[in-house]
Structure formats: C-alpha cells, structure tokens
Amino acid sequence: MSKLGQVVEAVEKYNQFVLDQVKRARSDEKFGRELIHRWNETKAKTPVTQTPTGLPLPRLALPEIDEPGEIARYLFGEGLPGEFPFLNGAYREMYLEPVREIESASYGKKTLASGAKQKVDGNGARPPEEPTRLFSGLMLAEDTNERFHYLTQHQRTHRLSTAFDGPTLYGIDSDADGVFGKIGEGGVAIDTVEDMTRLYDGFDLGSPNFSASMTISGPAPIIMAMYIAAAKRRFGSKVVPKLRGTIQADIFKEVQAQNETIFPIEASLRFLTDMVEFTTREMPRWYPISISGYHIGEAGSTPVQQAAYTLSNGFAYAEMFAARGIPVDQFGPRLSFFLDCGLDAEYIALARVSRRVWAIGMRDAFNAGPRGQLFKLHTQTSGRSLIAAEFKNNLTRTAAELMLAYMNATNSCHSNSADEPFTTPSEEWIRLAAHGQAILLEESGIFKHTMNMLSGSPGMKAVERAVERAILDEFREIERLGGVLAAVEDRFQRSQIQNAAHRYEQQIYDGTRPIIGLNRYRNGTDDIPEVKLARTPRKKQQLQVDRLAKFKKKNAEKSKRALDKLAAVAESGKNCFPALLDAVEVCSLGQITGRLQEVVGRFRPMV
Amino acid sequence: MTSPIRILTAVPICDGHDSAINTINLEFIRHGIEVIYLGYHRSVGDIVRAAIQEDVRAIGISSYNGGHIEFFAEVVDLLRKRGASDIKVFGGGGGTITHDDAVTMRRKGVDQIFFAGTSLAEMTDYVRKNYGKLRKPQSRAKSWDIELAWKLTEIEDGLAKSKRSTSKKAIGNRQSAIRNANVIGFTGPGGAGKTTLIDELVLRFLNQNRKERIAILSHDPSVVGEGALLGDRATMINSQNDRVFMRSMATRGQAGGLSPATHDCLALLARSNFDYVIIETVGTGQEAMPFRKDGIVDQTVLVMNPDYGSQLQLQKIVMLDLADIVVVNKSDLQRARTAHSEIEQRLEQNRRDQRLIDTVAKRHRNPGVDRLFDLICRSERSRRGKAGNQS
Numbered sequence: 001m002s003k004l005g006q007v008v009e010a011v012e013k014y015n016q017f018v019l020d021q022v023k024r025a026r027s028d029e030k031f032g033r034e035l036i037h038r039w040n041e042t043k044a045k046t047p048v049t050q051t052p053t054g055l056p057l058p059r060l061a062l063p064e065i066d067e068p069g070e071i072a073r074y075l076f077g078e079g080l081p082g083e084f085p086f087l088n089g090a091y092r093e094m095y096l097e098p099v100r101e102i103e104s105a106s107y108g109k110k111t112l113a114s115g116a117k118q119k120v121d122g123n124g125a126r127p128p129e130e131p132t133r134l135f136s137g138l139m140l141a142e143d144t145n146e147r148f149h150y151l152t153q154h155q156r157t158h159r160l161s162t163a164f165d166g167p168t169l170y171g172i173d174s175d176a177d178g179v180f181g182k183i184g185e186g187g188v189a190i191d192t193v194e195d196m197t198r199l200y201d202g203f204d205l206g207s208p209n210f211s212a213s214m215t216i217s218g219p220a221p222i223i224m225a226m227y228i229a230a231a232k233r234r235f236g237s238k239v240v241p242k243l244r245g246t247i248q249a250d251i252f253k254e255v256q257a258q259n260e261t262i263f264p265i266e267a268s269l270r271f272l273t274d275m276v277e278f279t280t281r282e283m284p285r286w287y288p289i290s291i292s293g294y295h296i297g298e299a300g301s302t303p304v305q306q307a308a309y310t311l312s313n314g315f316a317y318a319e320m321f322a323a324r325g326i327p328v329d330q331f332g333p334r335l336s337f338f339l340d341c342g343l344d345a346e347y348i349a350l351a352r353v354s355r356r357v358w359a360i361g362m363r364d365a366f367n368a369g370p371r372g373q374l375f376k377l378h379t380q381t382s383g384r385s386l387i388a389a390e391f392k393n394n395l396t397r398t399a400a401e402l403m404l405a406y407m408n409a410t411n412s413c414h415s416n417s418a419d420e421p422f423t424t425p426s427e428e429w430i431r432l433a434a435h436g437q438a439i440l441l442e443e444s445g446i447f448k449h450t451m452n453m454l455s456g457s458p459g460m461k462a463v464e465r466a467v468e469r470a471i472l473d474e475f476r477e478i479e480r481l482g483g484v485l486a487a488v489e490d491r492f493q494r495s496q497i498q499n500a501a502h503r504y505e506q507q508i509y510d511g512t513r514p515i516i517g518l519n520r521y522r523n524g525t526d527d528i529p530e531v532k533l534a535r536t537p538r539k540k541q542q543l544q545v546d547r548l549a550k551f552k553k554k555n556a557e558k559s560k561r562a563l564d565k566l567a568a569v570a571e572s573g574k575n576c577f578p579a580l581l582d583a584v585e586v587c588s589l590g591q592i593t594g595r596l597q598e599v600v601g602r603f604r605p606m607v
Numbered sequence: 608m609t610s611p612i613r614i615l616t617a618v619p620i621c622d623g624h625d626s627a628i629n630t631i632n633l634e635f636i637r638h639g640i641e642v643i644y645l646g647y648h649r650s651v652g653d654i655v656r657a658a659i660q661e662d663v664r665a666i667g668i669s670s671y672n673g674g675h676i677e678f679f680a681e682v683v684d685l686l687r688k689r690g691a692s693d694i695k696v697f698g699g700g701g702g703t704i705t706h707d708d709a710v711t712m713r714r715k716g717v718d719q720i721f722f723a724g725t726s727l728a729e730m731t732d733y734v735r736k737n738y739g740k741l742r743k744p745q746s747r748a749k750s751w752d753i754e755l756a757w758k759l760t761e762i763e764d765g766l767a768k769s770k771r772s773t774s775k776k777a778i779g780n781r782q783s784a785i786r787n788a789n790v791i792g793f794t795g796p797g798g799a800g801k802t803t804l805i806d807e808l809v810l811r812f813l814n815q816n817r818k819e820r821i822a823i824l825s826h827d828p829s830v831v832g833e834g835a836l837l838g839d840r841a842t843m844i845n846s847q848n849d850r851v852f853m854r855s856m857a858t859r860g861q862a863g864g865l866s867p868a869t870h871d872c873l874a875l876l877a878r879s880n881f882d883y884v885i886i887e888t889v890g891t892g893q894e895a896m897p898f899r900k901d902g903i904v905d906q907t908v909l910v911m912n913p914d915y916g917s918q919l920q921l922q923k924i925v926m927l928d929l930a931d932i933v934v935v936n937k938s939d940l941q942r943a944r945t946a947h948s949e950i951e952q953r954l955e956q957n958r959r960d961q962r963l964i965d966t967v968a969k970r971h972r973n974p975g976v977d978r979l980f981d982l983i984c985r986s987e988r989s990r991r992g993k994a995g996n997q998s
Binding site for chain 1: 619620621622623624625626629630633644646647648650651652672673674675676677678681701702703705722723724726727803806838841842844969970971972
C-alpha cells in the first residue's frame with residue numbers, strides 16, 4: 001500500500017475514533033464531565049469584543065451544546081480553531097481586529113495598552129499581517145518592481161507575489177526563436193540574475209516584514225537559485241537564512257493541468273527534491289513548494305477533484321522528501337497549499353475539509369509533529385469564473401468567492417481583477433480587487449469580531465461530509481492505479497480534469513450552468529468594453545533581448561565552465577542545487593535549462 | 608462522399624492553455640473533421656512545417672498568453688514564404704484577443720478570430736463552410752515537401768472517393784520505383800508506447816548523422832462519423848524537425864490498424880528521398896497483421912506492453928510470429944521480467960531469428976532504446992549489403 005492508501009485508512013480510523021469518543025463521552029461519566037469542564041472553561045476564557053455599534057461579541061463562537069457526546073464530536077471531529085484536526089482554522093485567531101477596550105470579566109487581568117498592536121494570528125510576536133496578496137508581474141523587471149512599490153505603499157508588511165512571462169515559465173530565454181511578442185506578456189521577463197536583482201530592488205529581502213512569492217514550477221530550482229544569488233549580491237550571504245517567501249515548484253499539477261513542465265517528470269521531481277533539501281536546511285523560513293490546486297481547478301476540474309489531487313500530490317511530495325532523508329518535521333512545516341475558490345457549492349467547505357484530511361494524514365501516516373500537520377493555505381478567487389461579457393459583474397463574482405474563501409479560514413488570499421478575462425490587470429481594477437478584501441475584512445463586521453462567525457451551519461456540515469467522502473473515493477482510485485506518480489504517468493488526473501472541463505463547457509452551452517450576461521440575461525451586445533491594455537512595447541522587449549546578449553557576451557567563458565560543472569553533477573545523481581547557485585551567477589535561464597535537458601531530456605507532453 | 612476536411616490545431620509557444628483547444632478538437636472530430644493536433648507550447652516553425660507536411664486546409668491557433676498579434680502574423684508570413692499561403696489561419700483566445708487586435712490580425716492575413724462566447728457549433732460551421740471546398744487545381748507546388756504532401760492527399764482522397772484504388776496513376780508504376788529508404792514498421796497494442804519509442808529512435812537517427820532524412824507515416828483511428836484526432840505529433844517532440852517528414856493518417860473506416868491508402872502512401876514515401884521511412888499502426892488487436900508481405904516494409908517491430916494478460920494470450924498474438932524485432936517497452940514495470948521470459952519462450956517456438964529487446968522509452972538515453980537503434984541500423988546495413996550483391 002502506498003502512503004496514500006495509509007492516509008485513507010488514517011482518515012477512516014480517525015472518523016471511527018471520533019465516533020468512539022462520542023460514545024465514550026456518553027457512557028463514561030468521568031470522561032463526559034472532563035469534556036464539559038473543558039468546554040465551559042474554553043467559553044469562559046473567550047475574550048469578549050465590542051462592535052462599533054456597541055454590541056458585545058465573543059471572539060470565538062462555539063455551538064450551543066452542553067451534552068458530552070456532542071461536545072466530543074465537536075472537539076475531536078472539528079477541533080477548536082488552531083487545534084487538531086483544524087477543520088475550523090489553522091490558527092486560534094485569524095482576521096480579528098485587536099480587542100476593543102471594554103470591560104470584560106472573562107478577559108481577565110490582561111489590559112491592552114492603548115494603541116498597541118495586538119497579536120491576533122496566533123503566530124508569534126509579529127504584528128498582524130494583512131492576508132491580502134496581489135499577484136503581479138508585467139513587462140520587464142524594473143516595471144514589475146515599480147508595480148510592487150505601488151502596491152505595497154500602504155501595507156505594513158510587504159508580501160510580493162510574482163507572475164512570470166511565458167518564456168520564463170518554460171525556462172527559455174527572451175532571445176529564443178519565436179518568443180518575441182511574448183516577452184513580458186502576462187508576467188515579468190526574467191533571464192538572468194541581473195533581472196532578478198532589478199525585480200526586487202528597494203525591498204529589504206532579509207526583513208521579517210518582507211516575503212516574496214514566485215509563481216513558477218518547471219524551472220523553479222533555477223529561479224530559486226537566481227533569487228538567492230540576487231539577495232546575496234545586495235545583502236551578502238548572511239541574508240540567506242533570513243529569506244522568506246514561497247516558490248511554487250509544483251511539478252505534479254503542471255503535468256496534470258498547467259502544462260509548464262520542461263524536464264521529464266522523474267528528473268523534474270529530482271531537481272525539486274534537490275532544492276527542497278537545500279532550502280529546508282539553509283533557509284528555514286522559506287516555503288520551497290506551494291502545492292497547488294488552483295491550476296487544476298482553472299483547467300476545469302470539479303472542486304472535489306481539485307482538493308483530492310492537490311492533497312494526494314502533497315502526500316506524494318511528502319513521501320518523496322522523506323525518502324530523500326529529509327526529516328518530516330523539517331520539511332512538513334515548509335509545505336504550503338494554494339487552492340482555487342469558485343462559486344460551486346463545494347467551496348463552502350472545500351478548504352476546511354482539505355485542512356482536516358491533511359492534518360490527519362500527516363499526523364498518522366507520516367508521523368508529523370503539530371507544525372507539520374498544518375495545511376497553510378493561500379486562496380485565489382476563480383479566474384475561470386470571470387467572463388468578458390458585461391465584465392463588471394466580475395466584481396460580484398469575486399466578492400462572493402472572497403466570502404467563501406474567508407469562510408474557509410484561508411491564511412491568505414488573492415482576489416482577481418474584473419478585467420482579467422482580457423488582460424493583465426490594470427491598476428484601476430487591481431485596486432478594486434484589493435479593496436474588495438478590505439471591505440470584507442476591515443469594513444464589514446463579518447470576519448473581524450468573531451472566529452467561527454459563519455462556521456458549522458447544517459448546510460456547511462452537509463457539504464463537509466459529502467466532500468470528504470468524495471475526496472477519499474478519489475484517493476482510493478489513485479491508490480488503485482499504483483499511487484500518485486503512476487496515476488500521473490497514466491494521465492489519470494489529466495484526463496479526469498479534461499472530462500470535467502468538457503462537461504462544464506457543455507453545461508454553459510446548453511444553459512444548465514447559468515452564467516449571467518453570457519447565457520442568461522444577455523444584453524445583446526458582445527462587445528468587450530474598452531479597457532486599457534498592458535502590453536509590452538516592442539522597444540522594451542528589444543531592451544530585454546539586448547541586455548541578455550550583453551550578459552551572455554560578458555560571461556561567455558565562465559558560463560561554459562559553469563555549465564560543464566552543472567552537467568557533471570546532474571550526471572552524477574548528486575544534489576544539483578549548489579551547482580545551480582554557481583551557474584546562475586554567469587548563465588542565463590535558457591542556457592541552464594538547455595544544458596540540463598541534454599542530460600535528462602525534455603518533457604514529453606501528454607495529450 | 609467527399610473527403611474529410613483536414614485541419615491542424617495548436618497552442619503557441621510559451622502557452623500551455625490547452626483546455627479550450629481540447630474541447631474544440633473534440634467538437635471538430637464529432638463533425639467529421641480530421642484534426643491534426645500539434646499540442647501546446649509550439650513554435651511558428653513547428654506549426655508551419657506540420658501544416659505543410661500534413662497538407663491541411665487551415666491552421667487553428669488557440670492563444671491565451673498574449674503576443675498573439677505577432678504570433679499569428681508570423682505563422683501567416685512563414686506560410687507565404689514557404690509557398691503555402693493556400694493554408695488559411697484562424698483562431699481565438701477567449702477574452703485575451705480584443706476586437707481591435709482581431710482587426711489588426713485580419714489585416715495581417717488571419718481569416719477569422721473567434722471571441723469568448725462563440726458557440727462550438729458556430730466554429731464548426733465556419734470551418735466546414737470555409738475549408739470544406741475542394742482546393743482549386745494547383746499549378747505547381749513551390750517545394751518538394753509541398754509536392755509530396757499534395758501527392759499523399761491525392762492518394763488518400765482518391766481512395767476516399769471511390770473505394771477501389773485510383774491511386775496507381777498518382778504514384779506511378781510501383782515496380783519501377785527506385786527504393787532508397789529502409790522501411791520500418793511499428794505495430795502493437797494501444798498504450799504500449801510505440802509513439803514515444805519511435806520519437807526516441809528519431810532523435811538517435813538525427814544525432815547519428817547530420818544529413819539523414821526520415822519520413823514517418825503515423826496512424827490514428829477515425830471515430831464513427833468520420834472525424835479523427837491525429838495527436839501523435841504532440842508527443843513526438845524530437846520528430847518536429849526539418850529533416851523529418853511526418854504524415855498523420857486516419858484509418859477512415861478500415862480495420863486492422865492502417866488506412867485504405869496506407870500502402871500506396873508508403874510506397875510513395877519509400878521511393879522518395881528518405882533514408883528511413885517509419886510507419887506506425889494504430890493500437891492493434893491480437894489477430895492484426897498490418898504489414899503486407901510484399902516487401903515494402905523491410906523490418907517489422909512489435910512493441911508490447913508487459914501487461915498483456917495471461918501467458919495464453921501470447922499464443923494468440925499473430926504478430927509475434929511475424930515481427931523481426933519484439934520490444935517489451937515499459938520494462939521498468941513490475942511485470943516486465945515475467946513478460947520478457949514468457950515472450951522469449953513464445954519466440955523460441957518460431958525458430959526464426961527474431962530479437963527481443965527491453966526498453967523504457969520514456970527515459971532519456973535509455974540503453975534499451977540504444978540497443979534497438981543499433982539493431983535497426985545493423986539490419987539496415989546488411990540489407991543494403993545484400994541489395995548490392997544482387998545487382
């Protein structure tokens with residue numbers, strides 16, 4: 001049985017354990033009393049906050065139950081926020097504003113110094129950080145850098161999320177045949193360590209208030225090496241252990257859905273593991289992989305497929321890293337997740353269930369400690385749900401999705417801009433997208449006063465049960481095919497996703513899936529509104545090509561030696577990452593990709 | 608009955624958005640269109656080369672990652688440069704291509720851009736109406752590969768029109784044909800990895816010699832209702848090369864792994880200027896005997912999957928009697944060792960000089976594939992030697 005089979009067993013066993021605890025609470029009087037005591041104490045200790053209108057509210061809402069069996073069902077089956085199995089949240093408090101000073105018997109001795117920032121994320125001594133993340137990347141490094149500065153001007157913490165252009169995502173250079181026109185389109189063009197240095201210019205890469213997220217998978221180890229090299233150039237090598245951020249590096253989902261794979265699967269996984277081995281040791285604050293369902297969802301999967309494939313991919317990575325000899329408590333806490341949030345009913349609880357399955361699987365099948373059990377989640381609203389026709393409706397779609405995302409207690413979130421169906425988002429619509437989150441979290445009282453404000457409705461529970469069952473069924477199917485890697489090579493996930501995508505399109509065309517403004521309540525005109533398009537001018541594209549030529553000329557001799565050394569390490573089967581760190585100093589992304597492909601081959605697409 | 612429309616579809620370089628094109632491909636084939644699908648992340652050169660070799664009527668490009676104005680224009684320009692401007696270009700990109708962009712693109716020679724919300728039926732109708740008419744009689748092909756592609760179409764469509772072969776004239780007298788190429792036939796059950804294996808061999812042919820030219824005749828089944836999705840090119844990454852002429856054929860209703868026109872097309876390719884001609888059947892059943900014993904195919908390779916079922920099943924596979932080389936691909940699978948010894952036993956019964964080789968075609972530089980390559984080259988040299996002695 002593969003690890004995935006063990007995970008299925010673990011979840012089944014855990015569910016049985018919960019039922020046993022319910023029974024025991026009802027039959028074992030002492031146990032029942034203990035539970036009631038704990039329950040009452042939790043309630044009593046819950047601070048009370050005050051809304052602007054003067055209404056007192058507890059900072060944690062709990063169900064109105066007093067029967068030991070039901071209390072057991074809640075505490076073991078769901079867990080308080082921040083407690084195993086984390087159904088209600090990875091942390092004790094999220095999104096909550098500092099307690100307003102009111103008289104509160106239950107808040108006890110602690111009084112707040114007026115104006116002091118209060119820790120609310122249960123996550124150490126740092127001030128609360130905004131969960132808002134805005135994905136951005138356009139034209140050349142200096143243009144994206146300017147956008148980053150614009151986006152973060154009012155933020156306490158600088159959390160940059162970077163989109164790369166097509167050539168970079170495919171590991172090729174801006175001077176490659178036939179890519180002119182694609183340079184800086186849909187993301188930033190990065191060819192060399194010099195571009196990487198320009199990209200984050202002016203930001204303090206070693207600061208606890210800074211983190212960089214890089215959405216790239218196929219060439220991720222090379223880009224990661226460039227980021228480290230760029231940081232060292234500006235801050236010296238002391239900065240390396242302080243670097244914070246995330247690189248996507250999710251190979252499985254690329255093969256399953258997003259098609260940005262450049263090396264054969266096994267080689268890609270090896271380079272990934274090389275990188276993870278390095279970062280978990282040398283960069284303890286870095287997330288070297290973001291296990292992503294987003295692209296699976298966007299490629300057309302059902303929500304259940306999205307969660308099931310993402311989780312099973314995660315367990316497969318965990319199995320791989322453990323097999324390399326990286327301790328689970330070293331890599332476990334450095335895994336993070338990324339899910340899509342659309343408008344289907346499953347999204348009411350999809351991330352909640354995912355968090356629970358992950359925690360149980362990691363604890364019971366992988367022996368992970370508490371930090372390695374956390375499903376740390378970044379959510380993005382669904383790009384696929386947005387359409388060009390009457391595009392301002394996209395604001396409403398995104399708002400509803402944001403609501404669902406925060407109901408699932410996501411740790412961070414990106415809201416899409418309404419103009420996404422036609423272009424790289426423009427500043428006006430980006431601002432509205434960010435404001436959408438601020439309105440929900442800061443202006444409205446839905447999330448800022450009370451944890452669990454909307455958790456645990458009968459409908460949500462019904463969705464949870466149905467979704468968990470369906471996820472386990474998917475796991476069993478993958479297990480039957482020989483585990484995740486075998487299923488991937490068999491195109492299982494890929495064809496399932498394509499089938500679902502096809503069904504979705506059919507539903508739109510036959511009207512059984514209403515899309516307002518498209519197949520229902522059409523206003524008759526099909527015109528895409530005039531929006532300002534962010535296109536990379538030819539002059540800029542040429543500038544990038546020229547800069548690259550200069551870099552290659554300057555390093556012509558050194559790059560040859562570095563590539564030979566890299567190829568030799570790749571042949572030897574040893575960890576390639578240190579050689580990559582050297583290579584990026586003098587080689588371009590395309591040169592490195594090309595040389596590695598000579599050794600391990602190119603990815604053969606699956607159709 | 609008219610011949611099916613053949614079109615090529617692809618997603619541009621640095622773009623992996625294949626969800627839309629996958630849906631559209633299925634819709635096209637359901638309406639009788641033969642779609643040669645080149646896959647995603649494909650360069651202008653790959654697209655134009657494939658369109659010419661496949662002699663399609665039009666190229667459909669699905670672009671979601673920007674740069675479409677340049678990319679579409681480059682396709683149109685390169686077609687013109689290669690003398691193939693009768694191949695039309697259309698496409699779409701959801702909301703990423705604006706109406707203004709589309710105006711520019713049409714001015715640059717693109718036929719049609721479909722916007723978000725266009726129904727599948729509308730696209731299919733457009734293709735059938737605009738690319739369904741017979742091509743006007745051509746005066747002269749502008750290059751050898753265009754000429755070859757046209758001749759192959761004549762053969763294929765000649766058969767499609769009247770079941771009996773009208774192709775003899777088109778391909779000339781077979782007897783007098785000068786044979787240049789070594790013709791290697793690949794067959795075997797679906798999913799055994801024939802396509803990957805061939806592509807790995809092609810890489811070795813190309814690397815071994817800087818001049819050798821290869822032709823590939825690849826087959827995919829037609830679905831009921833006449834259309835076909837011809838997708839081998841998408842996975843044959845090494846075969847998209849100027850020294851490789853590849854043609855994808857649909858079986859058009861014929862059972863047994865080949866098309867009614869295969870034989871004549873193969874004969875034409877064999878006496879065209881190639882060093883190797885490789886023919887790949889569709890996935891075949893146990894009783895299949897796709898290659899005729901009339902000498903066009905010099906070597907036959909049967910590619911097996913280790914998961915063929917019980918040992919008894921092996922007795923029923925006719926090609927095990929006929930193949931010159933039997934390959935057990937995916938020999939990294941658990942069952943491979945058993946498969947090897949069972950097939951070895953089965954071949955011993957034949958008392959012929961058949962060779963058995965284990966490969967893992969999906970692995971780069973796999974030693975098993977190297978051995979297969981050597982064996983093919985060696986047989987080729989000995990064949991040439993014999994031919995020399997006879998003359």
